[in-house]
Amino acid sequence: MGAFGYMGKILYVDLHSGELAIEELDPKDAYSSLGGMGVNTKLMEKNYAPGTEPLSPENPVIIGSGPFVGTGVQGASKTVATTRFPLNGTISESVGSMRFATTMKGAGFDHIVITGRSKKPVVLALENESAHLIDAGDLWGLDTIETTDQLKAKYGGKAGVIAIGPAGENNIPFALALMDKASTLGRGGLGAVLGSKKMKAIAAVGNRRPKIHSPDEHKRLVSTMRERLKRFKEHKRILELGFMEGWDTLVRKLSFCNNFSQVFPFDKANDLYGLDVYKSFKANRFGCPSCVTPDKESLEIVDGPFKGFKTTTTSYINSYLFGQLFDLNKPDDITASVRFLDQLDRMGVDMFTFGHMLDFLITEHETGNLDSTRFRIPLVKSFEALSEWLNAIVYRKQSAEMFLSGWKSLLDYVGNQCSLHAPLIKNCEVLYDPRLTGMGTMEFEQIVSPKGPRSNAGGSPTFIIGLTEENLPIFSRHLDRMGASEAGIRRVMDSPLGLNIGRMTRYSEDWYTILNSMGICNRHFNNRFYSLDLCCKLFNAITGFEVDMNHFRNAASEIWTRIRILNQNEGFAHSDDRPPDIWFSPMLDARGNPYVMTDYFGKEELTRDDISNWVKDYYDERGWPDGLAIMPEES
């Protein structure tokens, strides 16, 4: 493998035999699939047999990082994990940040392919170009933070660690892994897949860095970008507030409770979770190794009965996203939500799936659709009841049996009448609701995403609220920055509603694919400084490949097609690309005002036909007749 950008090595781990093997990364794969998410997808194709069950030993877990990681490029820190996920049986990737990707390359590896099942718990340790499986009997049963602390004590504070908690060990299908105590990895159940393999953690340490083909050009590009970023007018605010710098936007986009039927009141959100509440914690900011806008935080409660409680989190905003569902924070306790999130992270549980499943159940009970006497744990919104549910689920107690196969078992348990209200696409709960701020690409992408709803594959300027059609040139420029072709931009803009969101989503997904294949963070205050042109220049300077923007466009499109085909082979089809029924009923605010689903600019209420037409446009933009993805002959 070429000596630049990549470490040139793939580690194969067979947990059944305990054998480890190292193979060269094929330069052709690096060239055509770029790295990170792209090469992961190709490795999944090679190592996955159709029909493999997510928790069977044969289901591979592929961990990878991109060619920008370890080169000092701003925000190049991403670890990508690809597998078949147990929550809904889809095959896709999950992405996280912090140090692990840099340390994996530091230890000499671009990708790891893990198959089989160990007889006893193990940790995979990567150290300076070698790898070992070590006994993890003493770690099994510990939470994610305790596990990480022990491994950092053994391998040093600079080690990167991916760890699962008791939820993963017990194969809960919405178990996550935690990376370096501050970044989640594996929405959809990566933690359960690792747990089923008896893999407690992966620790990586090493000082190697990829060689850079054209160091002067690389240095010029990196320092120009950093200077631009530091001059950004919001830079100081980001350093001060982290992800909370976007609170005013986030609270308007993400305030929904009672199973997405009501808007959580904005004034109450401000009082119980807003900036003043956030500032009442002692926050220490930290971030990924290459980042000048670190936004992770450790929080300490400085007053009251929980004084001295400390936690680390990817963002304080999560405490609002979770807390609003259960009205957790109260005027006399504004710390409840942060404290509960700490429990979820320690157990290794996805806060969204856990939260929305319980919110769904409690709402069905409160609206009289569900007989709560069938449940042995109270269906009430309280810290204590939630803790009881969490404990019962994580340790697979009979009282929580209806949760043990995720939404599937829960819907079987509650029956058809309640199932109509489930906030699901492809058996995974939605994260963004177009009734609040209109149908942008993040909202729409949840419908067509191979994985079902995920964090931000559809990121675009539609994330911003309050833009009007007068701002259309912003969208055009953004599409250009993401690398959409001129003809593609024309098709997106050629819409009576100002934007054709179906067509635009294809370009947001392709941009997400490129960022994740390079290893670049997709946070809006990072990704806004990148363009396809810059990615191309950096890629050429780092790897020595000489590619143009068309090469990137074709690679991104091909990677997405590969993922779609992997899922088609498991029976997923265009009939799965449908919005949840609840989106077609109004969401109400505290005064009873209805919020209905409209286009992004709020011009028209959207019907099922409108959504279907955008789904068809999305397929058309991808070149998938009737949603059927086909690999071009020459690929």
Ligand code: SF4
């Ligand atoms: S913005 Fe946050 S997630 Fe992104 S690279 Fe910086 S610290 Fe990491």
